[in-house]
Amino acid sequence: MTTIKLYEFEPTRSARCRWTLLEAGLDYETAGGSPDIIGSDELKSVHPLGKIPAAVIDGKPLFESAAIATAIADLVPDRNLVAKAGTWERTLHDQWTQFALTEMEAWLWASLVNTAVLPEEQRISAGLEQNGAMFKRGAAVLDDVLGGCEHLIENRFTVTDIIVGYTVNWGRRQGHLEDRFSNLHGYLDRLFEREHCTLMRD
Ligand SMILES: N[C@@H](CCC(=O)N[C@@H](CS)C(=O)NCC(=O)O)C(=O)O
Structure with missing residues (x-):
């Protein structure tokens, strides 16, 4: 075991x-x-x-x-929680998880580091607005994709959604999805419905 x-x-x-x-x-x-x-x-x-x-x-x-x-x-x-290794769908799992982590989450982390993680004297606030804008650039791509499907891979819930959904929800909690991105809001609603969902609501 x-x-x-x-x-x-x-x-x-x-x-x-x-x-x-x-x-x-x-x-x-x-x-x-x-x-x-x-x-x-x-x-x-x-x-x-x-x-x-x-x-x-x-x-x-x-x-x-x-x-x-x-x-x-x-x-x-x-x-069946992840596309099988060696399939194109598994490659797309890699694509979307890496996209979420590098094109979206990295900007959220850069803002958090400079507002909460580092000691105050080491923080730099100059990039905060730009970080939000860069996150939204990635969010817009995901929003477009999720206009045509319910989940990212094989159009069914997989670990890809757990990984990417966490990033999207983090951006929502930071106020970056407030006035647009209706497909991302719908995506999060679907994830929140799952019994074991660990995403935070507020
Ligand atoms: N890319 C890493 C990020 C890990 C990370 O930064 N974790 C945070 C908590 S969410 C942490 O341990 N922060 C403490 C620190 O940076 O000193 C992952 O996804 O696991």
């Missing part, structure tokens, strides 16, 4: 991994539990930057929330 230890606490990107584990129906051990774990020697033995989430799967360390969630989905092929 696969053993899984997940370093997690709310509200962090570990929510992607927890949601995937719940959809997968897999037992796991939770670790971390609070911000005190960040940067600790214990966490650094799993994630070199001492960040959350991190996981140990069958004794092997793994970091990056999208990689962990996808690895978990691959553990349960019968649940």
Whole structure:
């Protein structure tokens, strides 16, 4: 039986991994539990930057929330949580998850780092407006795509939606979707309806 230890606490990107584990129906051990774990020697033995989430799967360390969630989905092929490796749909999973993380989430993180994460004296506020605009550029692409389908891959719920949906919801919570992006709002509504959804509503 696969053993899984997940370093997690709310509200962090570990929510992607927890949601995937719940959809997968897999037992796991939770670790971390609070911000005190960040940067600790214990966490650094799993994630070199001492960040959350991190996981140990069958004794092997793994970091990056999208990689962990996808690895978990691959553990349960019968649940059909991710497009099969080697298919074009799996390539599109990579496309959309990397698009969400690099073209959208990176801008949200840059703003959070400069409003909450770094000590005040190290923060730079000059880029905040531009970060929001850059996030919206990516959001507009996703909004167009979701005008023609309910979910991103094979038009059914998969871990791709867990990963990308987290980014979209983060942008919504930061107020970047307020006056437009009706397809993204509908997409989030569909994700919120799922029993195991870990996305935060406010
Ligand atoms: N790209 C990484 C981001 C990891 C990350 O930055 N995690 C945050 C919590 S959501 C963290 O540990 N922040 C503490 C810090 O940056 O010191 C992922 O998706 O797992």
